[in-house]
Amino acid sequence: MSSRDQIDEKLERLVGQVLREQPLQRAPAALEARVLGELAARARLPWWRRGIATWPASVRIPVIAGCAVCVPLVWILSLWLAGHAVSVAAGPLTSLRGAAQVAASFGTITAHIIQSIPREWLLGGLIAAATLYASLFGLIAVGYSLLYPRPQYAKAHLT
Amino acid sequence: MRAYQDMVFSTAVRLTANPAQAEDISQEVFLRAYESFENLRASQKAGGWLKTVATNLTLNHLTRHRKRWRLFSEIFSEDTREEEFEPAAAVFDTVLTELETDERSALVEQALARLPDHQRVPLVLYHYEEMPYQDIADRLGISLAKVKTDILRGRVAMAGLLAQSGVGAPSDRPRLPPNTRGAQS
Numbered sequence: 001m002s003s004r005d006q007i008d009e010k011l012e013r014l015v016g017q018v019l020r021e022q023p024l025q026r027a028p029a030a031l032e033a034r035v036l037g038e039l040a041a042r043a044r045l046p047w048w049r050r051g052i053a054t055w056p057a058s059v060r061i062p063v064i065a066g067c068a069v070c071v072p073l074v075w076i077l078s079l080w081l082a083g084h085a086v087s088v089a090a091g092p093l094t095s096l097r098g099a100a101q102v103a104a105s106f107g108t109i110t111a112h113i114i115q116s117i118p119r120e121w122l123l124g125g126l127i128a129a130a131t132l133y134a135s136l137f138g139l140i141a142v143g144y145s146l147l148y149p150r151p152q153y154a155k156a157h158l159t
Numbered sequence: 160m161r162a163y164q165d166m167v168f169s170t171a172v173r174l175t176a177n178p179a180q181a182e183d184i185s186q187e188v189f190l191r192a193y194e195s196f197e198n199l200r201a202s203q204k205a206g207g208w209l210k211t212v213a214t215n216l217t218l219n220h221l222t223r224h225r226k227r228w229r230l231f232s233e234i235f236s237e238d239t240r241e242e243e244f245e246p247a248a249a250v251f252d253t254v255l256t257e258l259e260t261d262e263r264s265a266l267v268e269q270a271l272a273r274l275p276d277h278q279r280v281p282l283v284l285y286h287y288e289e290m291p292y293q294d295i296a297d298r299l300g301i302s303l304a305k306v307k308t309d310i311l312r313g314r315v316a317m318a319g320l321l322a323q324s325g326v327g328a329p330s331d332r333p334r335l336p337p338n339t340r341g342a343q344s
C-alpha cells in the first residue's frame with residue numbers, strides 16, 4: 001500500500017469517526033404542529049378529493065368495474081372512429097393538396113431569398129452567433145465560478 | 160413522531176444543508192408514515208423505514224435541482240494534491256482530540272453545510288448513511304470515479320473549512336462564521 005493510500009485511509013477513518021460521533025440535530029419545534037395541522041387539513045377534505053384507496057368500498061368497486069368496462073369500449077369506439085375518419089377525409093384531401101402547393105411555393109421563395117444573400121454575410125452571421133453563444137457561456141461559467149460558494153482550502157490553511 | 164423527528168430532520172438537513180427545505184421534507188416523511196401507520200406501529204423497523212424514506216425524499220428533492228449545478232461543478236473541479244491529505248488528517252485528529260463535544264459538533268455541522276452539494280451529498284451518504292460507493296454512484300447518476308473523487312475532495316475541503324475556523328490554531332483565531340446557506344436559498 002502506497003503512502004498516499006495509507007494517508008487516504010487514515011483520513012477516511014478520522015472523518016468517519018468525527019461524523020459518526022455527531023449528535024442528531026434538533027428538529028424545529030414547529031415540525032410536529034405542522035405535521036398534525038396538515039393531517040387535520042387532509043382529514044377535512046371530502047372523500048372524493050382523497051386517494052381512491054381511501055374511498056368507501058360502495059363507491060370504489062363500481063368505479064373500478066366501470067373503468068374495466070370502459071377500456072374495451074374505448075378501444076372499439078376508437079377503431080370505429082378511425083375507419084369513419086378515413087372515409088370522411090377522402091373528400092378534403094384535394095384541398096390538402098392545395099395547401100401543400102402553397103407551402104411548397106413558400107419554401108421556394110425562402111430558398112431564393114437565402115440564395116440572394118451573399119455567402120460572406122451568411123458565414124459572418126453564423127460566426128457572430130457562435131461567438132455570442134460562446135461569450136455568453138463563458139460569462140455564465142465565470143460568474144458561476146465566482147459566485148458559487150465553493151470552499152477555499154488553500155494549503156496555507158491546512159498547514 | 161417525537162422519538163424520530165430529530166433523526167429524520169438530521170438526515171434531511173445534512174444532505175440539503177438547508178433547514179427550511181429539511182423541515183418540508185421531514186413533514187412529508189411523517190405524512191407518508193401516517194399513511195403506513197398500521198404497518199409501522201408494531202414494526203421494529205420503523206426507524207429504519209423513516210430514515211430510508213427521509214433519504215430518498217431528500218435525494219429526489221436534490222435531484223430535481225441538481226442539473227443546474229452539476230455541469231459547472233464538473234467544469235470547475237479542482238485537483239486534490241497528495242500533499243493536502245496529511246494536513247487534512249491532522250485537522251481531523253485535532254478535532255477529535257482537542258475540541259469539546261459541543262464545540263466540535265457545531266464546527267463540524269457548519270463545515271459540512273458549507274461544502275458544495277456535489278461534495279457534501281456523497282460524503283454524507285458514505286459516512287452517515289453508510290452507502291457503498293457504487294450505490295451512491297447509482298443513486299446520484301454519476302460515475303463511480305466521480306463519487307470517489309468528490310468524497311475525497313469533500314474530506315480535504317472540510318478539513319480546510321475547519322482549519323479556517325481555527326481548529327488546530329491558537330484560540331484567539333476567529334471561529335467559522337454562522338452558516339447562512341439556508342437563509343440565502
